[in-house]
Amino acid sequence: MDTTEAVKRTPLYEIHRRLGARLSPFAGYEMPIQYSSIIDEHRSVRSAAGIFDVSHMGEIFVRGPHAAECVQYLVTNDIGTLQDGRALYTVMCREDGGILDDLLVYRISDDEYMLVVNAANRSKDFEWMIQHNPHKADLIDASDEIALLAVQGPRSKDILEAALGVNLSDLRFYHFRHVEHPDLADTRVSLLSRTGYTGELGYELYCDEDRAPIAWDRIMEAGEPLGLKPAGLGARDTLRIEAGYCLFGNDISQETNPFEAGLGWLVKLDNEDFIGKNALAAIREAGTRRKLVGFVMQERGIPRPGYPILAANGEEIGEVTSGTQSPMLQTGIGLGYVRNDPQLTAPGTEIAISIRGRSHGAVIKKPPLHEA
Numbered sequence: 001m002d003t004t005e006a007v008k009r010t011p012l013y014e015i016h017r018r019l020g021a022r023l024s025p026f027a028g029y030e031m032p033i034q035y036s037s038i039i040d041e042h043r044s045v046r047s048a049a050g051i052f053d054v055s056h057m058g059e060i061f062v063r064g065p066h067a068a069e070c071v072q073y074l075v076t077n078d079i080g081t082l083q084d085g086r087a088l089y090t091v092m093c094r095e096d097g098g099i100l101d102d103l104l105v106y107r108i109s110d111d112e113y114m115l116v117v118n119a120a121n122r123s124k125d126f127e128w129m130i131q132h133n134p135h136k137a138d139l140i141d142a143s144d145e146i147a148l149l150a151v152q153g154p155r156s157k158d159i160l161e162a163a164l165g166v167n168l169s170d171l172r173f174y175h176f177r178h179v180e181h182p183d184l185a186d187t188r189v190s191l192l193s194r195t196g197y198t199g200e201l202g203y204e205l206y207c208d209e210d211r212a213p214i215a216w217d218r219i220m221e222a223g224e225p226l227g228l229k230p231a232g233l234g235a236r237d238t239l240r241i242e243a244g245y246c247l248f249g250n251d252i253s254q255e256t257n258p259f260e261a262g263l264g265w266l267v268k269l270d271n272e273d274f275i276g277k278n279a280l281a282a283i284r285e286a287g288t289r290r291k292l293v294g295f296v297m298q299e300r301g302i303p304r305p306g307y308p309i310l311a312a313n314g315e316e317i318g319e320v321t322s323g324t325q326s327p328m329l330q331t332g333i334g335l336g337y338v339r340n341d342p343q344l345t346a347p348g349t350e351i352a353i354s355i356r357g358r359s360h361g362a363v364i365k366k367p368p369l370h371e372a
Contacts, residue, residue, distance in 0.1 A: 010055035011147050011212040019230055027119035029056040032232040041235035042327040045198055046370075048227025049153030051219055052236055054204075055212065058122030059146045059189075060129065062113045063138040070137035071105060071113050074129060074275060076258065078268040082107040087174045087193055090266050091258050092125065093276035097283050098254040099261070101125050102246065104195065106176060114191075114206075116148075118248045132275060146189050147212030151219060152202030152239075155226045160192070160203055163222035168194075168203070179205070183214045197236060199243030199368050238324050241333060244294050244367020250305060251292060251321045251335050260288040260337070290318065291340040294367045295351060297332035301360035308354040309336050317344055320353060328370040332362075 008029045016023060021032035032053060034041060044050050062071050072079050077090035087106045091099050101121045106114040117125045126141045133139060151160055157168050164181045171177060176193035184190040187208040196202030207215055220228065237247070246252045252261050257280065259267070267280050297303065303323030311317045323334030338344050338351070349364040 008056075010053055011209040012053045012055065012216055015213060015216055016053065016230075021230070021232060026233060027056050029119065031056060032230070034232040034234045035230045038232070038234035038238060039327045041229055041231035042238050044227060044229040045153045045200060045231060045235065045239055046328060047154070048229075049151060049155040049159055049223060050198075050229055050231030050235065051216070051223065052150040052152065052231050052233075053148075053216075054150050054236075055147040055209070056119040057148050058117040058119060058125065058141070058143040059148075059206065060115045060117060060122075060126055061138075061140040061142055062115065062129075063111060063140065064136075065111055066135035067111050067113055067137045069135040070129075070133055070139075071115070072271065072274060073135065074132060075103070075105060076267045076271075076274055076276065076280065077105070078271055079105055079107070079113075080271075084109055085175055085177060087176055087195060089174075091252075091263060092128070093258070093274075093280065094254060095276055095279060097257040097276045097279035099248070099252045099256055099258060099263075100128060100254060102248055102252060102263070106191070106193070121248065142189075145209055147207055147209045147215075149205045149207075149212065149215060149219070150196060150202060151205070151223070151228075152196045152198040152231075153200050153228075155223070155228070156200070156202050159219060159223035159226055159228055160205075163219045164192070166192075168192075171203075179207070181218075183218065184208075184211055187211060197243075197245055198239040199245070200239075238327060241322050241324050241335065242326055242328060242368060242370040244335065244369060246292070246335075247322060256337075257283055257288070259283055260290050260340070261292045288340050290337040291345050292321070292335060292337055293345050294335050294365050294369050295333065295353075295362045296326075296329065296365050296369055297334075297353065298350075298361040298363055300332075301353065301355045302332045303334040303336075303353045303355070303362075309338055310352040310354055310359060311344060312350050312352070314352075314359065316354075317351070326370055332360075333369045
């Protein structure tokens, strides 16, 4: 018997096919990797705007009178700072401080939160939440009912204002609002947040899956005159590496902790209690043996995950976790862990990447990697 799980399709699958996207399995979904080219889509996001289908992401609702306590116990950041209509970035850790996932928490009301988790971790995260729910909040995995569109780039505000008939001037970073457009109003979910994964001005639209094709078409119609182009997961990856954003499975995992990953600012040890608090307090006190850094190649060569990172004297000091050819710099860039020594991690420090046994010069740089 074939027990292979079927690859899912997002509500925008037929649109991707119509646009000639190159589709490939990713996190259990058949997703668009690129439409025209990764470089073209990447540069469109940096100069105008791109629209991404990220409906593979997971949306888990936490509801009930103890919803806040439940969420706070699961994550390291302080959700007590949230008010209705606000979101925050955080991590969810194991008892030993290892990162289970990085995620967004949206406060819809004092008794309802939406947690947006990475697609590949959705089932694992939901099971973890069920097993670690001493406050007995209601947990609902609504991922299959919700589509997620991301519009990113300097023209994203103008495009969405035209497409949805809204004024976004007062929507601040990590805030969200309900969408009242006739095509999206009075549905189960219709949220527009000022968030993203590209380092540019951007927004993410959560809507019922059956409304996603309508929303995509409205946005494309308004955006094409302003330079909007469909963008796939290939450009999403190159954009986030330029911005210096972590990717779960590459730069962070259950074997990394927030402090070594440069995410210590997400850990609020003053919070009353959360999973991993004691371990993380001990890690902060003791310090970390390694540190995640960004770098830019000074010699020709594209860094890839697993390539050794070398000090100027040739000593191996770490390993690349993410790497690509920057479409903006037209040179190699990457992220990686190196030994936590200020002489090795300071911006401007000369290092090298071993590519197929040959040393290629690089320099440590504080993200964003593509900006001077």
